[in-house]
Amino acid sequence: MSQSRIMPGFRPTVSFTVFYLSLVVLIPLSTLVFKSFELNFDYYLNIITHKRVVAAFRVSFSTALGAAIIASFFGFIVAWVLTRYSFAGKRFFHAIIDLPFALPTAVAGIVLATIFQPSGFLGKFLKENFDLQIGFKPAGIVVALIFISIPFVVRTVEPVLQEFDSRMEEAASSLGATRWQVFAKIIFPNIFPALLTGFALSFARGVGEYGSVIFIAGNLPYISEIVPLLIITKLEQYDMPGATAIALTMLVISFLLLLLINLLQHWVRKRSG
């Protein structure tokens, strides 16, 4: 490129970027990989196939999946309403969508636990009227993860809905399509990749989430204990190999999931042209 000859600062900025990236991110992260090389493979398998560890993985992934599905459904409606309709207080609702990005997870955690615990005001209501307990159950984890997921879905779907070419809708409706047909055949397929991205981001974030979950989860081994909490428990017992093995497994699974989702998105985008 011709610009690289006139633009100054190639060497200093690139070398500083690489240096700082290595120091803050790459070297610390590689510790996890190198530390796990110290583990004997059978020993590693022993740790991660332990019943309690498997149960924690099941809890983490199933609650993150459930929360991402629910958040995608409602998040889509929220994004739709915010881009297409006008109503009083729209600006306020638009701004508050980002609350989970701005509110520290520990604060979200204690307040959600206060609301949904059996003596809390919603917890009590659900218990008395529907015999439903959310706090200190896996359902509580799902509630916390829905909270965390909202902005991921809304903020990925919203711009795509906004830029959606309304001429396509007009063409379809002038050719006699019903409103529902226009939505199902024109609008939704075009929004779907963005929705899938939002879903994936929520899921990935939910699997690793810690702060907002631990207060509401109850943290019962085998039932409502999440993987990040199990890593901390191992650390507190000075079981470094245990913590390392679980953390590495989780990291690898998260990366594989992100890769898979990227491929899926690529495929969806290609198919829809």
Next chain:
Amino acid sequence: MSTVISRNVHQSTLDDANWVRWSLIAVALGFVILFLCVPLVLVIIQAFSKGFGAYFSALSEPDMQAAMRLTLLTALITVPLNTVFGVAAAWAITRFEFRGKNLLITLIDLPFSVSPVISGLIFVLMFGAQGWFGSWFVEHDIKIIFAVPGIVLATLFITFPFVARQLIPLTQEMCSEEEEAALSLGASGWKTFFLITLPNIKWALLYGVLLCNARAMGEFGAVSVVSGHIRGMTNTLPLHVEVSYNEYDSVSAFAGASILAGLAIVTLILKTILEWKQTNRATV
């Protein structure tokens, strides 16, 4: 607002039926109110549940004050460092072509996909008693884990991508013609940066700094792993909230939480203003 006007001139087949419109609005707002507004309001109610006196005495406790100071200190160290990095990385990535650029962008995003607990764990593995450099630091009597340096390092890792992530897409869209003109007229590199580039990116930069700061002050999982939860020493404000909550000291927990919620509200307001400034710039 313009969408509203153009909407009115469309024929009714393009609009959703009234009952669809109102039920969708009801579902969306009900969801947002239940999951976002109620928790925010409840933080404030809980904080003042025992009256103003209890609230302010909880805030003036020495441990609470120490936690606030530590949170401020952590943000004061990490935000400027990651801001300088973000600007340098954006400049390197958007102004030059080089091999491995896409890999570099992917690597910058890496901390986003790592669980906070794992982000803390890696520093324990490096600097803890059984860690790589652990024994060296023990010999020299330097504490990293269960001390302030560990908290700063973990926060640095967690907030690493925020500023760079905001700046890279923006500077990619901006063409470098203005900068090239300044340079060819004899301005120095620094002068070009401060007089041409910085004014162009200032809103996006502030936006990134704002998000970076909110996360730096609010980070919980990673900090919780490296801090050791020593009251008055290594508790940040979010950790102090956790400890108080677990000790059933509800007023203290929610008083701390109300400060953090206030920070979140200020962040959201500033964010809305900055978004407005950015879109206004784009249309001018």
